[in-house]
Amino acid sequence: xxxxxxxxxxxxxxxxxxxxxxxxxxxxxxxxxxxxxxxxxxxxxxxxxxxxxxxxxxxxxxxxxxxxxxxxxxxxxxxxxxxxxxxxxxxxxxxxxxxxxxxxxxxxxxxxxxxxxxxxxxxxxxxxxxxxxxxxxxxxxxxxxxxxxxxxxxxxxxxxxxxxxxxxxxxxxxxxxxxxxxxxxxxxxxxxxxxxxxxxxxxxxxxxxxxxxxxxxxxxxxxxxxxxxxx
Amino acid sequence: xxxxxxxxxxxxxxxxxxxxxxxxxxxxxxxxxxxxxxxxxxxxxxxxxxxxxxxxxxxxxxxxxxxxxxxxxxxxxxxxxxxxxxxxxxxxxxxxxxxxxxxxxxxxxxxxxxxxxxxxxxxxxxxxxxxxxxxxxxxxxxxxxxxxxxxxxxxxxxxxxxxxxxxxxxxxxxxxxxxxxxxxxxxxxxxxxxxxxxxxxxxxxxxxxxxxxxxxxxxxxxxxxxxxxxx
DNA sequence: AACAGCGGAATTGTATGCAGAACGTGCCGC
DNA sequence: GCGGCACGTTCTGCATACAATTCCGCTGTT
Numbered sequence: 001x002x003x004x005x006x007x008x009x010x011x012x013x014x015x016x017x018x019x020x021x022x023x024x025x026x027x028x029x030x031x032x033x034x035x036x037x038x039x040x041x042x043x044x045x046x047x048x049x050x051x052x053x054x055x056x057x058x059x060x061x062x063x064x065x066x067x068x069x070x071x072x073x074x075x076x077x078x079x080x081x082x083x084x085x086x087x088x089x090x091x092x093x094x095x096x097x098x099x100x101x102x103x104x105x106x107x108x109x110x111x112x113x114x115x116x117x118x119x120x121x122x123x124x125x126x127x128x129x130x131x132x133x134x135x136x137x138x139x140x141x142x143x144x145x146x147x148x149x150x151x152x153x154x155x156x157x158x159x160x161x162x163x164x165x166x167x168x169x170x171x172x173x174x175x176x177x178x179x180x181x182x183x184x185x186x187x188x189x190x191x192x193x194x195x196x197x198x199x200x201x202x203x204x205x206x207x208x209x210x211x212x213x214x215x216x217x218x219x220x221x222x223x224x225x226x227x228x229x230x231x
Numbered sequence: 232x233x234x235x236x237x238x239x240x241x242x243x244x245x246x247x248x249x250x251x252x253x254x255x256x257x258x259x260x261x262x263x264x265x266x267x268x269x270x271x272x273x274x275x276x277x278x279x280x281x282x283x284x285x286x287x288x289x290x291x292x293x294x295x296x297x298x299x300x301x302x303x304x305x306x307x308x309x310x311x312x313x314x315x316x317x318x319x320x321x322x323x324x325x326x327x328x329x330x331x332x333x334x335x336x337x338x339x340x341x342x343x344x345x346x347x348x349x350x351x352x353x354x355x356x357x358x359x360x361x362x363x364x365x366x367x368x369x370x371x372x373x374x375x376x377x378x379x380x381x382x383x384x385x386x387x388x389x390x391x392x393x394x395x396x397x398x399x400x401x402x403x404x405x406x407x408x409x410x411x412x413x414x415x416x417x418x419x420x421x422x423x424x425x426x427x428x429x430x431x432x433x434x435x436x437x438x439x440x441x442x443x444x445x446x447x448x449x450x451x452x453x454x455x456x457x458x459x460x461x462x
Numbered sequence: 463a464a465c466a467g468c469g470g471a472a473t474t475g476t477a478t479g480c481a482g483a484a485c486g487t488g489c490c491g492c
Numbered sequence: 493g494c495g496g497c498a499c500g501t502t503c504t505g506c507a508t509a510c511a512a513t514t515c516c517g518c519t520g521t522t
Binding site: 273274305306 | 502503505
């Protein structure tokens with residue numbers, strides 16, 4: 001999972017600095033939910049927990065802040081980002097458009113191998129729909145979307161889309177518990193795959209947009225009920 | 232110009248840490264071309280130049296790296312980003328799509344005041360087309376695009392678009408020397424404004440996409456001739 | 463009893479020192 | 493004469509120490 005956020009040169013070099021290691025550890029904990037939105041990140045405490053000095057901890061926190069996973073203010077502890085509802089909706093909307101772009105470009109630009117890879121990822125997901133292993137499903141789902149990022153043949157766009165996906169990740173965890181959702185998700189994927197393989201850009205983009213916006217609505221239902229139960 | 236890259240809370244608090252100050256200074260120098268792509272950023276030297284310790288310099292460099300303006304590899308000096316031609320084309324393409332999205336949303340969502348602001352910025356540019364002051368034109372041009380970001384009513388999308396714009400900035404400087412380009416640019420803007428004010432989303436998006444892709448082609452011509460003259 | 467002002471404690475921001483990795487230089491072997 | 497290797501220098505990565513700011517609780521006043 002953490003590999004998803006690795007830039008190419010990092011993957012090649014093998015991250016060897018403590019700061020990078022910490023960044024990935026913290027990012028995983030945030031996305032996995034071990035560090036809930038709003039949690040304060042105490043530099044000294046984290047330094048103790050990881051048995052390093054404050055210097056790499058600070059660096060990691062700043063990098064996370066630049067990525068949007070945490071928010072910092074001068075002379076105040078960094079806190080795990082807790083975007084407003086409106087902002088979160090905006091992030092979902094942007095993600096929908098970005099993913100739609102990737103899907104659209106993929107429809108026009110994918111090579112034969114890339115199309116096969118997309119089909120393979122799609123088939124893998126089909127098998128997992130009824131498997132009941134949310135973790136594996138999640139990983140394969142990321143691989144499916146990753147295939148579309150690669151097929152767009154635009155590394156920068158792929159980065160933007162993936163970054164957005166990661167930033168939204170902490171707020172999508174609940175949906176993977178909802179196994180009924182998986183089957184519907186697969187049907188939506190199916191429409192995307194079909195359009196991409198046929199080279200129909202507009203249809204692929206629209207199918208993907210619909211897919212992501214459905215995810216967004218799922219979140220809204222969950223967030224709404226959670227907010228209600230908190231009252 | 233540096234204000235463009237300020238997040239809201241930074242602008243409110245007034246950046247008070249050395250690291251943030253350095254980040255903006257360096258970002259400006261990179262975007263203005265004082266630090267050319269490929270230049271190595273020596274931490275010790277920068278610390279001397281700004282009369283601070285290496286610590287805030289390091290932080291600033293890392294933040295710039297996270298923003299994509301510089302590239303870092305472990306145990307090696309950071310260098311001002313010099314994306315490959317292909318990657319740069321991808322960045323332009325992504326920028327075109329993002330700006331098109333903003334323009335499209337603006338067509339649907341802009342309030343009355345926002346529409347007036349857009350028209351005002353557009354008129355300001357009209358006056359500057361023949362003024363021959365590239366710096367002022369540049370600032371007003373950013374304001375024009377900024378009006379469209381705001382009108383999209385999606386802060387996250389606005390950030391993505393602006394960030395992309397800033398990352399590409401170092402490679403667009405040449406075009407502002409080309410005064411003949413300004414008039415054409417204004418005509419393109421005109422099509423965008425007209426569509427936005429009429430609420431025609433698709434047409435606004437297409438006009439903006441065309442505008443940015445023209446900018447991209449302008450760059451290609453410049454980059455191509457520069458590469459040729461270097462041989 | 464509630465609030466304003468103040469002082470200490472805790473935490474972030476910055477400086478400095480040290481260890482290890484990467485590059486340049488000169489020597490040696492071929 | 494040319495390529496490879498070892499050494500020394502230089503720079504980055506990390507640790508630690510100090511300074512500045514914020515937060516929390518206290519006291520005194522109204």
